[in-house]
Amino acid sequence: MDLLSLRCFQVVARHEHISRAAAELHVAQPSVSRTIARLEAELGVPLFDRRGRRIRLNQHGAAFLRRVDRALGELEDGRRELADAAGGEGGTVTVATETLLTLAGLLAGFRAAHPGVDVRLHQASADAMAERLRTREVDFCLVSRPLTGPALTSVELLREDVLLAVPTGHRLAGQEGVDLAALDGEPFITPSPGHWQRTLADRLFARAGVRPAIVCEGNEPGAILDLVGAGLGVALLPAMARDTGGRGTVAWARLAAPDCHRVLRLARHEDAYLTAAARRFGEFAVEHFAAVPGRHLALGSAAVSRPAVF
Known part of the structure; x- marks a missing residue:
């Protein structure tokens, strides 16, 4: 063979x-x-x-x-x-992520600091990421739910609140401590099963006995903000989405659920060889998210320690 x-x-x-x-x-x-x-x-x-x-x-x-x-x-x-032994400041790092929005700010800073490194991106579901790490197709995965599998390890990059995005003028716009019961029957936009937002929404709604009316589900999480702005429905989105656009057409509210947050992790296969370029990316990612203001839970959580693992 x-x-x-x-x-x-x-x-x-x-x-x-x-x-x-x-x-x-x-x-x-x-x-x-x-x-x-x-x-x-x-x-x-x-x-x-x-x-x-x-x-x-x-x-x-x-x-x-x-x-x-x-x-x-x-x-x-x-x-x-x-290839690493050949030296040089270049090299390649390959990263998979659920949505490219998460990488935008990180990549701008990394490319400025390391212009010789070639960054290659893949968009993938969390279910596919463990396989890509196992087969060495990617060096890292940015994932919002734990990846399971032999020899997979991760470092926590940030914790942030997940907010309720609503169209401007919506009855819940600007409210704090919105009871989940207020979303019963509400038109709801969500990614399809398997995405972290859907997993979170299903858990919260099942616990509260709430059944929102799902009017859109798909595999483009980055499009949800625009759909909310178009008036199609409401959605659960991470706090960082608030800064990316839709400011004139989208308003925000906070749910009365202490576990309505996401944890972003940088995952890798601990047995895989990390090139110098990949190690630089991993270290830069940890530093980047540590420096982003307001990226810890607003609901009283302590700051997250970030161990050096690269």
């Missing part, structure tokens, strides 16, 4: 879909199918269960994938380590 076959298997295993894997690998679908068939013949066991055009990783495939991930991860770490 060769590295191309192993990489092909890894991508097919992640997607459990031949055509999607072929698109990511930029090869023809029949070529992917032949590669997987040759690999299975060489190993002597099927790696996938097939039902018509659908494939599912079986127990043999899952066991083999763990080894492949480890082997390819070690090779990728070796490549990065040798």
